[in-house]
Amino acid sequence: DVKVTQSSRYLVKRTGEKVFLECVQDMDHENMFWYRQDPGLGLRLIYFSYDVKMKEKGDIPEGYSVSREKKERFSLILESASTNQTSMYLCASRSARSSGGAGELFFGEGSRLTVL
Amino acid sequence: AQTVTQSQPEMSVQEAETVTLSCTYDTSESNYYLFWYKQPPSRQMILVIRQEAYKQQNATENRFSVNFQKAAKSFSLKISDSQLGDTAMYFCAFMKGQGGSEKLVFGKGTKLTVNP
Numbered sequence: 001d002v003k004v005t006q007s008s009r010y011l012v013k014r015t016g017e018k019v020f021l022e023c024v025q026d027m028d029h030e031n032m033f034w035y036r037q038d039p040g041l042g043l044r045l046i047y048f049s050y051d052v053k054m055k056e057k058g059d060i061p062e063g064y065s066v067s068r069e070k071k072e073r074f075s076l077i078l079e080s081a082s083t084n085q086t087s088m089y090l091c092a093s094r095s096a097r098s099s100g101g102a103g104e105l106f107f108g109e110g111s112r113l114t115v116l
Numbered sequence: 117a118q119t120v121t122q123s124q125p126e127m128s129v130q131e132a133e134t135v136t137l138s139c140t141y142d143t144s145e146s147n148y149y150l151f152w153y154k155q156p157p158s159r160q161m162i163l164v165i166r167q168e169a170y171k172q173q174n175a176t177e178n179r180f181s182v183n184f185q186k187a188a189k190s191f192s193l194k195i196s197d198s199q200l201g202d203t204a205m206y207f208c209a210f211m212k213g214q215g216g217s218e219k220l221v222f223g224k225g226t227k228l229t230v231n232p
Contacts, residue, residue, distance in 0.1 A: 004160075033219070040125070042207060042224035058219065090161065105153070105220065107161040 003027075006091050006108035013115050019078040021111050023091030030096040032074035033105070034058075034066065037088040046089075049074055050096070081115045088112050118143045120210050122223035129198045130231050136183075137193040137226050139208030145169075148212045150184065150191045151220065155205040164206070167191065198230045 007022035025032065030051050035043040035058075045058030047066040055066050063085060067075045074093075078085055091108040119142045129135035141150070148169045155161040167175045167184050174182050179199075183192045195202055208223040 035222075040224060042122075043222040045219055045221075048219055092161075104163045104166070105161075109160045 004091055004093050004106050004108040006089075006111045008111050009109060011111060011113045013081050013113065015082060015115060017081050017115075019081050019113065019115075021076040021078075021089055021091075021113070023074045023076070023093075023108055024072050025074075025093040025106070026072065027093065027095070027106070028071065029093035029106075030071070031094040031103075032068065033092040033094075034064075034074065034076045035090040035092065036060065037090055037110070043090065046076065078113075081113075083115050086113060086115045118145070118210050118212060118221045120208050120221050120223035122206075122208055122226050124226045125224070126227045126229070128229040128231055129195075131198055131200060133198055134194060134196045135198055135228065137195075137206050137208075137228065139191045139193070139223060141189050141191065141208075141210045143189070143210065143212065145212045148210060150182075151209040151211070152180070152182070152191075152193045153207045153209060153222075154202075155207065155225075156201070156203070161207070165193065195228075200230050200232060202228065203230045204228060 004025045033048040034046045044060050046064050049055045049068045052071050065077045089111045092105045094105050095103045121140045150167045152164040153161050154164045165177045179196045181194045205225045207225045209220045211218050211220045
């Protein structure tokens with residue numbers, strides 16, 4: 001089974017702190033994604049990565065950056081956390097080589113971040 | 117830009133009954149995929165069903181089926197014989213193209229509660 005592991009299920013940080021959210025997948029997937037999930041807003045794409053060292057902004061990249069130095073790991077960085085970044089963060093991965101078309105997204109369990 | 121609309125923020129159904137979740141989308145693309153994802157309480161999101169736009173036949177997966185109306189840009193999910201384990205957030209999603217590395221656009225979700 002594909003496993004997407006997010007390093008922390010729950011985090012509490014202070015305003016202005018630098019925050020790292022780590023995501024690791026074990027299926028050699030090319031694509032990795034970071035979404036933010038808020039009630040009533042659904043899932044919004046922050047950043048995605050087609051492959052190692054490649055990244056592209058999603059719909060809400062402001063205040064975030066990402067790093068993908070190795071294929072299996074995709075990190076989301078909040079350089080200076082703010083209270084409006086309190087949210088659930090979901091990582092997902094997908095093979096770009098699935099037969100029959102669109103590959104399935106595999107999600108981690110999520111990281112719930114509270115910024116005080 | 118593509119948009120996905122789920123007009124029912126919350127729904128409930130009695131165990132063993134049938135329920136239909138609505139989804140509409142807006143796109144000028146001719147090739148695309150549509151998905152329904154399920155997020156059980158405190159558990160990770162998983163794929164329920166997938167539909168390729170060029171296929172006229174509606175996708176089915178056991179108790180889950182879709183009603184894909186391409187001209188109307190409608191993609192509803194029908195759950196038959198509802199079970200308590202179907203209680204979850206359900207997200208409709210759109211992806212343009214034929215696969216590979218395109219990103220998904222999600223709706224805001226429908227919270228489904230199955231009552232005993």
